Amino acid sequence: MSAAPAFFTDLARLLNSGQTRAVVLSGNVHDLFPIARPPRQMGGSSDAAFVPLVPFMLERTEAAGLIRVVYELNGPVRVSEADRATLKDAWVRWKAGTDADTLLLRGLGRKGPSEGDLLGREFDTLMHEAIGRPTQALEFLRQLTICSREALSGSLLILIEAADVLLPAGQGGVSGLPTDQLRRVAIVEDWFCDPDFIEGNDSVVLIADSRSAVHPRVGRLPQVLGVEVPAPDVRLRLDYIEDFLKDADRPVRLWAGEEAGPQSLADFTAGLNLHALRQLLAGAAHSGEPLTPAGVIGKVEEYIKAQLGEDVIEFKKPEHSLKDVVGFEDLKAFLRSELIPRFKASGEAALPGAAVAGAIGSGKTFLMEAVAAELGLPVLVLKNIRSQWFGQTDVVFEKLRRVLEALQKAVIFVDEADTQFGGVGSGSHETERRLTGKVQAMMSDPKLRGRILWLLMTARIHLLSPDIRRPGRVGDLIIPVLDPTGLDRRAFIRWVVKPVLDGEPNEALVNRLDDELSPTTSAAAFASLRSDLKARRAMASEGKPAGEPLSEDAVFAAVRDRLPPAIQQTRRYQELQALVNCTRRSLLPNPDVTVEERAEWETELRALERLGIG
Numbered sequence: 247m248s249a250a251p252a253f254f255t256d257l258a259r260l261l262n263s264g265q266t267r268a269v270v271l272s273g274n275v276h277d278l279f280p281i282a283r284p285p286r287q288m289g290g291s292s293d294a295a296f297v298p299l300v301p302f303m304l305e306r307t308e309a310a311g312l313i314r315v316v317y318e319l320n321g322p323v324r325v326s327e328a329d330r331a332t333l334k335d336a337w338v339r340w341k342a343g344t345d346a347d348t349l350l351l352r353g354l355g356r357k358g359p360s361e362g363d364l365l366g367r368e369f370d371t372l373m374h375e376a377i378g379r380p381t382q383a384l385e386f387l388r389q390l391t392i393c394s395r396e397a398l399s400g401s402l403l404i405l406i407e408a409a410d411v412l413l414p415a416g417q418g419g420v421s422g423l424p425t426d427q428l429r430r431v432a433i434v435e436d437w438f439c440d441p442d443f444i445e446g447n448d449s450v451v452l453i454a455d456s457r458s459a460v461h462p463r464v465g466r467l468p469q470v471l472g473v474e475v476p477a478p479d480v481r482l483r484l485d486y487i488e489d490f491l492k493d494a495d496r497p498v499r500l501w502a503g504e505e506a507g508p509q510s511l512a513d514f515t516a517g518l519n520l521h522a523l524r525q526l527l528a529g530a531a532h533s534g535e536p537l538t539p540a541g542v543i544g545k546v547e548e549y550i551k552a553q554l555g556e557d558v559i560e561f562k563k564p565e566h567s568l569k570d571v572v573g574f575e576d577l578k579a580f581l582r583s584e585l586i587p588r589f590k591a592s593g594e595a596a597l598p599g600a601a602v603a604g605a606i607g608s609g610k611t612f613l614m615e616a617v618a619a620e621l622g623l624p625v626l627v628l629k630n631i632r633s634q635w636f637g638q639t640d641v642v643f644e645k646l647r648r649v650l651e652a653l654q655k656a657v658i659f660v661d662e663a664d665t666q667f668g669g670v671g672s673g674s675h676e677t678e679r680r681l682t683g684k685v686q687a688m689m690s691d692p693k694l695r696g697r698i699l700w701l702l703m704t705a706r707i708h709l710l711s712p713d714i715r716r717p718g719r720v721g722d723l724i725i726p727v728l729d730p731t732g733l734d735r736r737a738f739i740r741w742v743v744k745p746v747l748d749g750e751p752n753e754a755l756v757n758r759l760d761d762e763l764s765p766t767t768s769a770a771a772f773a774s775l776r777s778d779l780k781a782r783r784a785m786a787s788e789g790k791p792a793g794e795p796l797s798e799d800a801v802f803a804a805v806r807d808r809l810p811p812a813i814q815q816t817r818r819y820q821e822l823q824a825l826v827n828c829t830r831r832s833l834l835p836n837p838d839v840t841v842e843e844r845a846e847w848e849t850e851l852r853a854l855e856r857l858g859i860g
Contacts, residue, residue: 250306251279251280251482252476253271253273253473253474253475253476254302254303254306256473257269257271257451257473260471260473261403261449265471266469266470266471267438267443267444267446267448267449267450267469268438268449268450268451268467268469268470268471269449269450269451269452269470269472269473270409270452270454270457270465270470270471270472270473271299271451271452271453271454271472271473271475272453272454272455272456272457272472272473272474272475272644273455273456273474273475273476273477273644273648274475274476274477274478274648275299275453275454275455275475276298276299276455276519276521277298277299277475277477277478277519277520277521278296278297278298278486278519278520278521278524279296279297279298279299279302280295280296280302280482280485281295281296281297281301281302281305281306282295282305296486296489296520299453299475300316300318300405300407300453303405303451304316307403310400311399311400311401312400312401312402312403313325313329313332313333313394313398313400313401313402313403314326314329314402314403314405315329315333315390315402315403315404315405316404316405316407317376317383317384317387317405317406317407318407318408319380319407319408319411319412320377320378321376321377322373322374322376322377323372323373323376323383323386323387330373332398332400333369333390333393333398334366334369334370336393336394336397336398337365337366337368337369337390337393337397338365338366338369339397340392340393340396340397341365341368342365372386373386380412380426380430381426381429381430381433384406384412384430384433384434384437385433387404387406387450388433388434388436388437390402390404391404391437391443391448391450392442394446394447394448395442395446395447395448401446401447401448401449402448402449403448403449403451404448404450404451405451405453406450406451406452406453407453408453408454409452409453409454409460410454410455410456410459410460412430413427413430413431413434413452413460413461413464413465414427414459414460414461415458415459415460415461415465423461431461431463431464434464435463435464435467438450438464438467438469438470439467439469444469452464452465452470455641456640456641456644456645457472457644458640458641458643458644474648476648476651477517477518477648477649477651477652478518478519478520478523478652479652480512480513480516480654482520483512483515483516483518483520483523484508484509484512486520486523487508487511487512487523487527490524490527491508491527494527494531495531496531496532496534497531498527498530498531498537499530499534499535499536499537500537501536501537501538501539511537513654514539514542514543514546515542515545515546516546516652516653516654517546517549517649517652517653518545518546518549518652519549522545522549525545526542526545543624546624547561547624550626550649553645553649554642554645554646554649555642557629557630558630558642558646559626559627559628559629559646560626560627560629561624561626561627562615562618562625562626562627562659563625564615564616564618564619564625565619566612566615566616566619567616567619567620568581568582568616568617568620570616571609571612571613571616572737572738572741572769572772573730573734573735573738573769574609574613574727574730574734575733575734577613577725577727577833580725580832580833581613581617582620585597585600585723585725586617586620586621588723589621589657589699590621591696592696592697593695593696594695596695596696596699597699597722597723598690598694598695598698598699598700598718598719598722599658599689599699599700599701599702599719599720599722599723600700600701600702600720600722600723600724600725601663601703601704601707601710601714601715601720601721601723601725601827602614602701602702602703602704602724602725602727603704603705603707603724603725603726603727603820603823603824603827603828604705604726604727604728604820604821604824605705605728605729605768605816605817605818605820605821605824606705606768606770606813606816606817606820607768607769607770607771607817608705608727608728608729608768608769608770608821609727609768609769609770610703610704610705610727611661611703612769613727614659614701614703615659617701618657618659618701621657621699623655623656623657623699624653624655624656624657625657625659626656626657626659627659627660627661628646628658628659628660628666630666639680639681640680640681643681643684643685647684647688650688650694650698651693651694653697653698654697655696655697655698655699656697656698656699657699657700657701658698658699658700658701659701659703660700660702660703661703662703662704662705663702663703663704663710664704664705664706664707664709664710667681667682667685667702667710667711667714682711682713682714683713685714686711686713686714686719689714689718689719689720690718690719700719700720702720705820706820706823707724707823707824708823708827715827721829722829723829723830724827724828724829725828725830725833726821726824726825726827726833726834727824728821728824728825728835729766729767729768729769729821730767730769730772731765731835735760735767736756736760738769738772739751739756739759739760739763740756741772741776742759742772742775742779743755743759743776743779743801745776745779745780745783746779746780746782746783746795746801747795747796747798747801748795751798755801755802758802759801759802759805762802762805762806763805764810766810766814766817766818767810768817771810775804775805775808778804778808779796779801779804782796782800782804783795783796815854815857815859816859818850818854819851819854819855819859819860822847822850822851822854823851825847826844826847826848826851
């Protein structure tokens with residue numbers, strides 16, 4: 247038999263050591279898992295088969311003296327025929343309070359069914375009536391564990407499928423639960439809190455998509471522990487691919503090249519479970535078309551979005567690189583020489599992430615999209631992991647973590663990060679504190695360092711939790727993105743007017759526009775001005791046909807006509823926050839900034855806050 251998966255080893259350790267008698271098994275529970283099988287007579291020598299979780303558990307837990315009982319929603323209580331007879335006999339003896347011989351003596355001379363027959367029929371009825379009656383089924387299973395302690399020489403392992411449907415978290419508390427769900431929660435809570443059950447030898451495994459989806463009155467009991475079933479790793483995906491290729495009626499064609507092969511396909515399918523991998527392979531075998539890296543990556547993206555939801559995450563494929571970014575020459579040199587190499591590194595040399603701060607409209611998102619394109623990695627845009635439904639935020643986060651742990655390397659792109667991740671203080675909502683705490687833990691998780699790279703953009707860096715901004719998380723590198731000045735500003739001016747002139751603008755026009763434009767003109771304002779000028783060129787006016795270049799005076803008049811919106815104090819506040827939170831001297835306008843100058847920034851911040859800016 248092949249080595250047991252790590253999650254099964256963890257589960258066995260918890261139960262065999264007696265640490266707990268109730269476990270929530272959650273995560274990738276609807277996938278396929280490897281079990282041993284005899285070598286094939288023909289067509290290869292693989293000794294593995296892939297089956298759903300419950301058959302896998304039954305095969306792995308086969309042992310003398312252990313009776314495995316399975317309950318599935320809308321299905322019966324299932325047990326092997328031999329174990330059913332053993333359980334039925336124990337039930338009769340437990341209910342009668344005596345042994346089988348005494349029951350026979352009691353029945354001598356009695357007309358009609360004996361007491362033993364009646365109790366046996368009761369057992370059969372309860373087994374059958376579990377179908378479609380989950381509340382009755384759970385109470386019956388609870389009683390089986392009492393029966394086991396009193397009348398069985400062995401022990402029970404009870405597997406309960408769809409525990410998150412049987413015992414849903416609902417909208418919080420128990421007041422909003424329907425009566426039948428309320429009874430089920432009460433039954434299981436009493437069951438798992440029973441000292442005799444805790445000290446006994448029977449075990450219950452609740453199988454759920456997410457532990458957070460199980461009602462907290464059960465799922466968060468201290469005596470109930472959790473085990474996470476991860477997505478298949480590259481080794482398991484490779485085993486499955488090789489097994490599928492050996493059994494396939496039609497060949498599966500891979501992309502051309504020396505690196506093409508099962509190992510390459512296993513690498514490209516990071517993030518897929520085995521069911522999704524089977525769909526990919528079966529589709530390729532049927533069509534006869536070769537699989538391509540782009541097609542495989544597309545399948546991975548489709549699968550991940552289906553798991554998390556379109557409103558939670560999307561894949562971004564930036565089309566521009568750093569060479570397409572106007573200005574920011576010093577910052578781009580830093581990104582190329584330090585940020586990108588550190589993101590590409592692994593182990594302790596890798597950065598866990600970076601935060602990018604600056605006033606609204608400063609160009610943070612466009613700049614970091616270019617960095618993401620340069621990295622050549624999958625870019626997952628985190629849109630919204632909060633849910634309006636009680637408990638669903640925790641469920642979404644569990645799924646997100648499961649996806650990230652399955653990926654080999656990816657960038658998590660979070661725009662407006664201050665609204666995604668709030669604080670952890672007493673003024674924050676409990677769900678927000680819990681979510682922020684989990685994100686913080688994930689950012690500094692050694693298992694994910696060098697694999698999951700966080701890029702957080704925000705105009706309000708001060709609203710990010712201090713724990714997120716500390717070293718070891720994105721606090722390793724906080725980058726300020728400021729309005730262009732000097733040569734960068736002049737590069738923006740040339741970029742703005744070039745499309746509407748015949749050729750490059752002359753220095754006189756650049757100087758004239760430089761003097762006219764506000765000193766705090768942002769990258770977004772430059773982009774807006776460029777769009778305005780291009781629209782003016784495309785329109786006919788004052789006898790000028792559409793498409794004709796604009797005159798220098800027309801350009802200047804259009805620039806002079808624009809007034810900045812009344813947001814300068816807010817933008818200045820955000821710029822100051824970016825400066826005081828910056829973690830590199832070399833990224834400041836003046837790398838030799840003194841303590842006194844930094845103190846002046848703080849003083850200006852406090853003055854703006856007294857005006858209600860913040």
